[in-house]
Structure formats: C-alpha cells, structure tokens
Amino acid sequence: MSAGDARSRKRAPGAAYDPRMAERPDPNDHPPRRSFIERARRAQIVEAATQVVAELGYAGTSLARIAEKAEISKSVITYHFENKDEILRLVVSQFFERGWERMSGHVEAESTASGQVRAWIGSQLEFYAEHRAEFLAMSQIMANHRTPEGSPAFAGELTEEVDALTEILQRGQRDGEFRDFDARGVATIILRCADGVLGSWAVDDSTRLVDQIPALLDFVDHAIRR
Amino acid sequence: MSAGDARSRKRAPGAAYDPRMAERPDPNDHPPRRSFIERARRAQIVEAATQVVAELGYAGTSLARIAEKAEISKSVITYHFENKDEILRLVVSQFFERGWERMSGHVEAESTASGQVRAWIGSQLEFYAEHRAEFLAMSQIMANHRTPEGSPAFAGELTEEVDALTEILQRGQRDGEFRDFDARGVATIILRCADGVLGSWAVDDSTRLVDQIPALLDFVDHAIRR
Amino acid sequence: MSAGDARSRKRAPGAAYDPRMAERPDPNDHPPRRSFIERARRAQIVEAATQVVAELGYAGTSLARIAEKAEISKSVITYHFENKDEILRLVVSQFFERGWERMSGHVEAESTASGQVRAWIGSQLEFYAEHRAEFLAMSQIMANHRTPEGSPAFAGELTEEVDALTEILQRGQRDGEFRDFDARGVATIILRCADGVLGSWAVDDSTRLVDQIPALLDFVDHAIRR
Amino acid sequence: MSAGDARSRKRAPGAAYDPRMAERPDPNDHPPRRSFIERARRAQIVEAATQVVAELGYAGTSLARIAEKAEISKSVITYHFENKDEILRLVVSQFFERGWERMSGHVEAESTASGQVRAWIGSQLEFYAEHRAEFLAMSQIMANHRTPEGSPAFAGELTEEVDALTEILQRGQRDGEFRDFDARGVATIILRCADGVLGSWAVDDSTRLVDQIPALLDFVDHAIRR
DNA sequence: CATGAATGAGTCTTCATTCAT
DNA sequence: GATGAATGAAGACTCATTCAT
Known part of the structure; x- marks a missing residue:
C-alpha cells in the first residue's frame, strides 16, 4: 500500500515559505489519506x-x-x-517544517533588516535548543544520508535558505543599516556560523546553548553593522 | 547541516605534543618499534x-x-x-598533527593578537582547502565515530583549541586591539564560524574555499575589533 | 531450456469434465454458491x-x-x-478449460486421423498465440508450482492428453494413413514438439508463432505419414 | 576479494565451440587464479x-x-x-560446457548431414539422461532466472545453437539428403522437439528417456529425409 | 610478514497469512 | 463484503574479526 508517499514539505499556511525545503513535487499527486x-x-x-x-x-x-x-x-x-529512507527523510523534513514555522513568525514581526537577522538567528537557536534530540538527529542524517547511488542525499538543500538571508542583508545595505560586503558570501558565513555554534553544543552539551545566543547575536551585529 | 561541524582539534600552540591524539599506547609499555x-x-x-x-x-x-x-x-x-577503530583514529590524528604543524608557524610569526587570529583562521582554511579528502574524512569520522558503548568517540576534544584562541583574544583585549566581550564565548564562535564555512564547502565543492577566506577574515575582524 | 516445457493438459476429447483441474473441492461437500x-x-x-x-x-x-x-x-x-495456491491453480485450470473448448471443436470436425492431428496442433497453437500472457503464466506455474512438501504440483497431469492423441494415432495406423511406429511414444513426441516451439516463442516473442504453425504441421505430417 | 570473477565460458580445447554459450568477454581480463x-x-x-x-x-x-x-x-x-546469481549461472554454463564437450565429438565423427543430426540429438539426450539433476536444475534456472531489472537472464542464449544446426540441415539439402524445407525453422523445431521430450521426462521420470531416443531419431529422420 | 578461509551477528526488505473490526 | 493492522519467518547480503598456515 501507499507507494510513493514520501510526502509533506508543505508550507505552513500563511507562513512565507520554508526556503530549506525545496518543493519537490510528488509524482502521484494524490496525498495518501x-x-x-x-x-x-x-x-x-x-x-x-x-x-x-x-x-x-x-x-x-x-x-x-x-x-x-x-x-x-x-x-x-x-x-x-516504504523504506528506512522514508523515515529518515521525515525526521529531517519535520524538523525543518516545525523550525521554520517558529522562525518565520519572529522574522516577519521585525521591520528592520538587522532586526530580522537577529530574529532569524535568535529564534533558530532557541528552537534548536528546545529540540536537542531532533537537532542532533537531523544533523547526523544530513551529514550521512546518501542516495542509493552513493551521493549525499541532502546536498544543496540549503541554498534557498541562503537566498532568503541574502535578500535581507541586501535590503539592510540599501537602507544603510549594514556596511558594504558581499551579501551572499556573508549570508553563508552567518548561517554556517550559527550551525557551527550549534555543532559545538551538539557534541558537548555542557555549554548551555541559550546562554551563548546573546554573544552570537552581538558578534554578528558588530560584524555586519555599518 | 554542518557536515563539517566536527573538526579542528589540534595542539595548543607551543605545546609539544598531545598524547590523546597519539596512537593508543601499547599495553606492553614499550612503544612499538x-x-x-x-x-x-x-x-x-x-x-x-x-x-x-x-x-x-x-x-x-x-x-x-x-x-x-x-x-x-x-x-x-x-x-x-588492531582494529578498524585504530585506523580511523589515525586518520583523524594525523590530519590534525600535520594541520597544526602548518598553522603554528603562521600564528607564531605574528606579533599582534589580531594578526594571530587572522593567521589562525587563514592558515587553517588554506590547509584544509589543500587537503580536501583528508578534511572530509576527518569530518566524517569525528561526527560519527563512537565508542563500543555508543557515545561519541571524539566528544570534548576541542577544549584545548578553544583555550589557545581564548588566550590570544584576551591578550588582544588587554592590548586594546579588541573590544570588550566574553573571550571564551567568542573564541568558540570564531572557531565554529570557520567550521561552518568549511561545512558548506564540504557539501558543495563548487564554492572555491580559498576565495571565501578573505570574506571570513573581514567578517571576524569587524566582529571583534574595537 | 523449455520455458514452456510444462503445459497442455486438457480434457480428453469427449470426456466431460476433469475433476482434477476443478477448483479444490469444498470440505463441506456442497459446492460453493x-x-x-x-x-x-x-x-x-x-x-x-x-x-x-x-x-x-x-x-x-x-x-x-x-x-x-x-x-x-x-x-x-x-x-x-483460501490461498495463493488456489489462485495459481485457477490460472492454470481456466486456461486449459478454455483452450480445450476451442480445440475440441476443431478436432471433432475432422474425419481423418491426420486431419485430427493437424487440427489438434494447429488449433492449440493458434489459441496459445492469441493468449500469450495466459500461456506464459500457465507455463511458469506448471514449471514451478510445488506442493508444500516441495514436489512439483502439476506432475503427471499430462497422461490424459497423451492417451487421447495416442488413440487418434492408432486409428490412423489402422486406417493405413500413418506408418508403423509406437503410437504412445510418438504421441508424446508430437505433443512435446508443439511445446518446444511454444517454448521458443515464450522466450522470444519476435518469432511470430502463427507463421511457424504450417512448418510444424508439415514437419509432423512427414514424420508420421506412411 | 575476487571481484568480477564470473568466469569460465571457455571453449573446451580442441572442441569446435559451444554455440549455446555466447562469448561474453570478461571486462577484468585476468582470470582469477x-x-x-x-x-x-x-x-x-x-x-x-x-x-x-x-x-x-x-x-x-x-x-x-x-x-x-x-x-x-x-x-x-x-x-x-560474489552472488547467488554467480552460482546459478555456473550451474547452467558448466552443464552446457560439459554437454557440448560430449556432443561435439559425436557430431564431428559423422560425415553425412543426417548422421550429424542423429548424432546431435542422440548424444544430447544421452548426456542429459545421464545427468538428470543437472538437467533439471539448468531447465529451472533458464526458465526462471532474471536480471535485476526483471528481464529473463537467459533469453536468446540459444540462437547460436540454432545457427549451427541450420548449417547442417542446409548442407544436407545441398547434398540431396534432405527434402526441401525452411532450414532455420526446422532447426528450431528439431531442437525444441528434443527439449520437449526432455521436458516430459523431467516432469515424470517414469518414462525411461534412453528408450525414447530411437523413437525420436526415427521421427525426425522421417520428417526431414527426402 | 602475509593471507586465505571461515563465521556469527547483523543489515534491510519481502512475504503469506491471521485477526479484529 | 471488505480491509487495515500486525507479524514471524525467511530472503540475500555485508561486515569485523578470528584462526591456522
């Protein structure tokens, strides 16, 4: 039963859209009931x-x-x-879906670019801190899962996220909030920066993640502000 | 995210030799000839x-x-x-040994704290860029290798590195080069930042890592400079 | 060889109904309504x-x-x-029932023995050619289906068919149409001959089966005619 | 160890060559020692x-x-x-190799075309009769084995055999031994005929195969002789 | 110094069948 | 009359390790 129901990846209703989960249309269009x-x-x-x-x-x-x-x-x-694969992909996609549901609200509530950047990083880290196991699992799967042919299963899944943050940074530059830099490059750095901090927390949970959030926000702020 | 979230451990600059990274000691105490x-x-x-x-x-x-x-x-x-384990640990330790050999020279050649920070990040990324396969392998092993009981085999291996960078940052603050911040926290962030950028390069090698180094150096510079 | 080496069993002409090929009898003796x-x-x-x-x-x-x-x-x-077994047996028995329905008419319409032999082979092959999928399925099941104990489920199902053709051949010999040979042995050979041709068609459907029918009829004719 | 050693399929030294086993060259050319x-x-x-x-x-x-x-x-x-597949293929190829080793001697010893046909069929059936289990196994595998993609693994493996017999028949026609018929079609019929007789013996071993050989030879003889 | 042989535990997956609803 | 849920047995195959030579 239920072939091909690797499913979901729907945008949260009203929410902008989750840049992390590129729309990969289901060939069988009827979602399994x-x-x-x-x-x-x-x-x-x-x-x-x-x-x-x-x-x-x-x-x-x-x-x-x-x-x-x-x-x-x-x-x-x-x-x-269907598959072990199906389960693992769900672990990842559900985590992103729920994470983005949370983040998008915070980001959209801000009017300034710098506010949005802070909201992005802050709410992301908060969400992850509250779902440590899910985050660890997602990390492991993204780093290790491969297609049957052997290539990483989740490569390039993140480019849309970079796109979204790049846009915010560019707006901030136009509005004079941020100094001059290559927006796309810095977007990558910021996102990876957050990932990195998360990573250290993932390996060693003695560091209280929430306590590090202000430090990171401050760090990024100084790095990009005019 | 963060295929490269694990990484980096190396000897504190100046310190001679980290026994933890050495091959596991022979039970009969004479080192294997x-x-x-x-x-x-x-x-x-x-x-x-x-x-x-x-x-x-x-x-x-x-x-x-x-x-x-x-x-x-x-x-x-x-x-x-002895073991599969022994091989994998060697892959990791040799990579770090060689990496630190390269980095320590560059770091020690600098006199100012900010120079040392730049040397650290720059030479690290350069070295990794030149040894992509080794870096990928090390990443994978650090992120995945476990003790027979199931806990991560390389947890908490990063503290010495943080210690060393913390020292540099504190000196920079005393010398008035850097603004006021929690040195240890920022040390972690910087190291993880580099990790993060490496992670994106690990997943997608189309990004020329060496081209991103200046952007990262610039980013960190703005973040910590007075 | 001989993907189609199993096959053929059907009612002896004139005989009413072969209970062995019927659905397995209901334990409670009233036939299922x-x-x-x-x-x-x-x-x-x-x-x-x-x-x-x-x-x-x-x-x-x-x-x-x-x-x-x-x-x-x-x-x-x-x-x-009841069973997977029940389904597979039905696939076989229905094919034979319908096949014999077709063949018996053609065979009985002939008056001479040689005419009957030609009608038998010709109509059999024609019917199979028109129902390739059914033929393939029947072949596969006859060649592979086993009792729970592991012995072939359809062994020895062919004797009635041989009996019927033997009778025809013997009549042909009495009437002077056919030369002298062991009727039963040749009956087997003829039936298997047809099987063989079917087998090659089963494996490779590029050979148009109907085109080969005249050649086979000719071949058999020369083999048995006085 | 020993990757890709699906091997063998060599011609018996001196023997003409086995038409049944088309040469499928091994990509790794060094045969495993x-x-x-x-x-x-x-x-x-x-x-x-x-x-x-x-x-x-x-x-x-x-x-x-x-x-x-x-x-x-x-x-x-x-x-x-390597594989279950490798074993099954060996069962088939070894049987054919050995069978052809036997047959080729008998066929080549004959000078007339009709002699060669008789030698072919006779020695083939004799060989099979002596190796019933091997024959049954080969039959089952050829009828059932599929490639991973689902198509029959041994389709069209037999065309070379048909070619070889066709040649003999054509020579017989040129020499006036055989009557006029489509040589290739009849070659198929003869081979399949033998297969068919074998098939009936495979299912029901009460028929003593060797006793049927003369009858089959006689049958074929009458069918093709001028 | 090297390695061919062996093996038990474990991998994911397919399957026919049973049962309660 | 129909079916969703569950399951144990069996399927081929991979693997790290041991052992004798």
Missing part, C-alpha cells in the same frame, strides 16, 4: 527513529533498534513505511 | 582509509573497501592494525 | 494474477503485486481465496 | 546448488538451503561467490 491509527504509528516511529539517531548516531541506527525503542515489532515499521 | 615495511604498510592503509571515508562516508567505509582501494588483501589490514 | 460480486472479484483477481506471473515470472509473483495490478487491497485477495 | 581449496569449495557449492534446484525448484532454492545441502555455513557460500 491516512487513518488515525496509521498517523499515530508513523509519528511514534519517526519519534523513535529521532531518538535512536540522536543517541546512537546515523551509523548505529537500524530498524531493529528503532523498533526496540518504540517497543514494537520490526515488521510494524516496514508495514507503515 | 616498527620496521620500515610495517610503517609503509600502515601509511598506505591509513591513506586508503582516508580516501574511502571521503568518498563513501563513514557508514560506507568497511575494511573490505579499504583493502580494495589499497589493492591489498583484507588480512593485511587486520595484520597491521 | 457464489454471489455475482464474489464471482466478479475472483475473476478479476485471477486475471491480475495471470498478468503478474506473465510479466514477472513465478518467483516474482506475490500477493502484494497481484493486489497492486488489480488495484485492490491485499486483504481482498485473502478474503476471496 | 584460485587455490586448490577454493576450487574444491566452489565445485562443492555449485554441486549442492544443482541438487537443491533440481529437488526444490528455482523458487525453492535459497542460499540457506544450499548451505544445508553442502553441510557448510551460509557464510562460506557468500565468501566464495
């Missing part, structure tokens, strides 16, 4: 998968261990999902 | 392992594939190494 | 099974794929049929 | 596979069952062979 039980099971399994990846890493994640964590039989997983 | 052939074989195998990890990722790396790449029999590997 | 819907569903499923076996081969045929082909849920199949 | 043990193990496994396929059919043949039959662990099989 799932029963209550099915939806619950799928959620349960994705949740279990998230935890396992976060704890044991990408390479240590097997269907057997996901089943164990969810306290179900392995067959239940293969019944509700 | 290796023949010429032995050393050659080990180097060849570590080199092959590096390439395989870079190409196929951590999860795609098996002894069989390393053997294939090195054009030797699998048994040669298990003869010369 | 099926509703219109039930009969339609069963037909639909058997038809889908036929197509799947023809396309994917015996080993590639699963209930899941039959359901997919019929665009129904897998449970519909298990509701209407 | 196997140890005594390796050759013995491979032979043992192929032999076990042959028996399992003959007894349980293509669909009933699993590596587990082959291992059981050979009284070895399943891993031994995957150590010595």
